[in-house]
Amino acid sequence: DADVTQTPRNRITKTGKRIMLECSQTKGHDRMYWYRQDPGLGLRLIYYSFDVKDINKGEISDGYSVSRQAQAKFSLSLESAIPNQTALYFCATSDRSSGNYGYTFGSGTRLTVV
Amino acid sequence: GENVGLHLPTLSVQEGDNSIINCAYSNSASDYFIWYKQESGKGPQFIIDIRSNMDKRQGQRVTVLLNKTVKHLSLQIAATQPGDSAVYFCAEESGANSKLTFGKGITLSVRP
Numbered sequence: 710d711a712d713v714t715q716t717p718r719n720r721i722t723k724t725g726k727r728i729m730l731e732c733s734q735t736k737g738h739d740r741m742y743w744y745r746q747d748p749g750l751g752l753r754l755i756y757y758s759f760d761v762k763d764i765n766k767g768e769i770s771d772g773y774s775v776s777r778q779a780q781a782k783f784s785l786s787l788e789s790a791i792p793n794q795t796a797l798y799f800c801a802t803s804d805r806s807s808g809n810y811g812y813t814f815g816s817g818t819r820l821t822v823v
Numbered sequence: 824g825e826n827v828g829l830h831l832p833t834l835s836v837q838e839g840d841n842s843i844i845n846c847a848y849s850n851s852a853s854d855y856f857i858w859y860k861q862e863s864g865k866g867p868q869f870i871i872d873i874r875s876n877m878d879k880r881q882g883q884r885v886t887v888l889l890n891k892t893v894k895h896l897s898l899q900i901a902a903t904q905p906g907d908s909a910v911y912f913c914a915e916e917s918g919a920n921s922k923l924t925f926g927k928g929i930t931l932s933v934r935p
Contacts, residue, residue, distance in 0.1 A: 713866075744925075749927065750927060751912060751926060751928050752867070752912070752925040754924075767922070799866050799867070810855055810872065810916070811869040811872055812857075812869070812923060813869070814867045815866050816864075816865060817866050
């Protein structure tokens with residue numbers, strides 16, 4: 710099983726619909742992140758969480774919300790999806806206490822808003 | 824998978840040659856740097872990292888060089904193989920409670 714699992718892998722939704730992307734991890738990491746990737750733009754941070762119930766905005770949080778109810782789970786919601794939210798979404802985890810500062814990424818969720 | 828490398832700068836190298844991928848970072852306070860590799864349809868994968876108290880670090884077939892004076896980071900891949908074809912991202916961080924900031928990426932294409 711993957712260390713960081715994202716569901717669904719692909720999703721097509723209509724404008725105005727609410728959608729939730731799920732992320733779960735088995736690494737025991739305390740920190741989790743949601744990134745968005747658009748062609749030619751790299752990875753942009755949406756929200757991040759350093760611990761359960763800790764929520765922080767990233768550089769592009771408008772139109773998104775998150776929930777961290779358990780250490781292993783971090784969900785991203787689009788309350789009312791719009792076409793410019795069509796992108797590849799990645800969840801990532803990290804663990805400062807281990808001394809390894811690198812992020813572990815999931816395989817991504819491709820979201821299309823029509 | 825989606826071509827995340829579309830519109831990115833591309834480096835084309837011959838199989839067997841050495842590759843050098845460059846990255847300019849913006850924050851002079853950044854003290855930790857990582858190189859990631861992203862293959863089509865997959866999430867970014869950690870390659871190698873370096874802290875600001877070092878100027879060179881070597882891994883298996885990869886070397887990262889850091890020049891803090893000009894805020895420049897490079898990734899050297901020895902004997903480039905077809906499996907090295909991917910998009911490569913540099914990332915920087917400043918401080919234990921900050922987050923990684925990613926560059927836009929460079930596409931490496933290996934010619935057989």
